[in-house]
Amino acid sequence: MSTWLLVDGFNLAYRCFFAIPELTRSDGFPTNALHGWVKTIWKLEDQEEPEGVLVFFDLGGAQDRLALLPDYKAQREEMPEALSKQIPVIKELTRLMGLGGIEIEGVESDDLLAAQAVALAKAGHTVKIVSSDKDFAQVVDESISMMLPPSPANPRGGWRNMGPAEVEAKFGVVPAKIADFLALVGDSVDNIPGVAGVGPKTAAKWLNAHGDLEGVIAAAGAGTLKPDRFCDVVAADAERLRINLKLTTLNLDLPVQPAVRPATDGPTLVKRLAELEMKGATAEAEKRYGAAQGELF
Structure with missing residues (x-):
């Protein structure tokens, strides 16, 4: 069967935001996370050649866990304003790149992603979870692995795969x-x-x-x-x-999406990247999707 990448949206967005120095459009709109996002997605697609990519975001409200522990995640700081401004655009670019976006109000994205991973694996697919969140280690098996970002100690080492053996080596348990x-x-x-x-x-x-x-x-x-x-x-x-x-414990009893990749909208993607003044990404999108800016007007 095929390989699917399941992306922990906020986990990757935060990484992109802090990994790239401050970048802005000429009017001051922040774009550093956007640059990191498209480059990372393209790199992973080139490296893994997946059948499709699904991206999961939180809409807020982990009601079931808050009922058990009112202080659940209470210590977390507010998202930086510059990143918050970029999240809607990240979601827009994600759709235009032909990636599935999944989010449900009141349900944690970790649960949605884990349920999707298990369902895809049961259907015979290979699943790679793009996240450094240790919670996902509980669903790793012979068909599901985690893709960890490059180590700060060895940034050129690239994205690393963590399967069952690596989980046990890291945590000491299966x-x-x-x-x-x-x-x-x-x-x-x-x-x-x-x-x-x-x-x-x-x-x-x-x-x-x-x-x-x-x-x-x-x-x-x-x-x-x-x-x-x-x-x-x-x-x-x-x-x-x-x-x-x-x-x-991740909740695996949740609705899942069919394993179908949405259509890519190359012309609109190129236009949006150009509007964001992301010149390198615009040129790369033209090559990848065969859509030149001149075709848009």
Whole structure:
């Protein structure tokens, strides 16, 4: 079957925004994230030659998780204004490039993306998730992998593929245990508190010894969890840890899109890039989509 790229929209947009120095159109409209966005998408398409690309964005309101933890993601800073101005244009360019855009009010894009990845894999496709968000490691398998951006320590190394073996090497547990792992260690990005004093190595050791979060809780209650000092702590925290697991587990029971690539609108894309004064991207779009500016008038 074919390969599909599923892009974590805000994850990539933030990366593009901070990776490229300030760039603006002549009237002051910011364009640095736009430059990074189109260049990155084109690079990934050239490298992976996918059948299609789907891009997922949040519309706000993780209602199910907020009901469990009112402080869920409460510590996150507001999006920089210069990036916020570019998001609608990123979405517009995404559509014109022939990429599917998926967003649903009140549903987190992580859940939408994960559900789509699993559905495509079950249909026989190969799926590559373009994101550095560790939550997606829980759905990695032989058909689903994560594409991580170039490492700051080796920027020329390019985008890296993380499959099941790489997940286990990085976290110390197999993908099926990632949600349990995050429930124990917590997730500062999402404002989910873990067990005080428990780091990745201890959490991985517990899960490998006791199977899953319930096994760890049972071991704590039986007094067999090591080190001993954590038995009372984990037993007392059991209900909160079960809530953590609900927070860290991606919801795969969501509607998915058919595996059909939308049409590309090359002429309009070239026109918009020209209007944004993105000269290099305009020239590249003309080559890629065979649409010269002269055809637009």
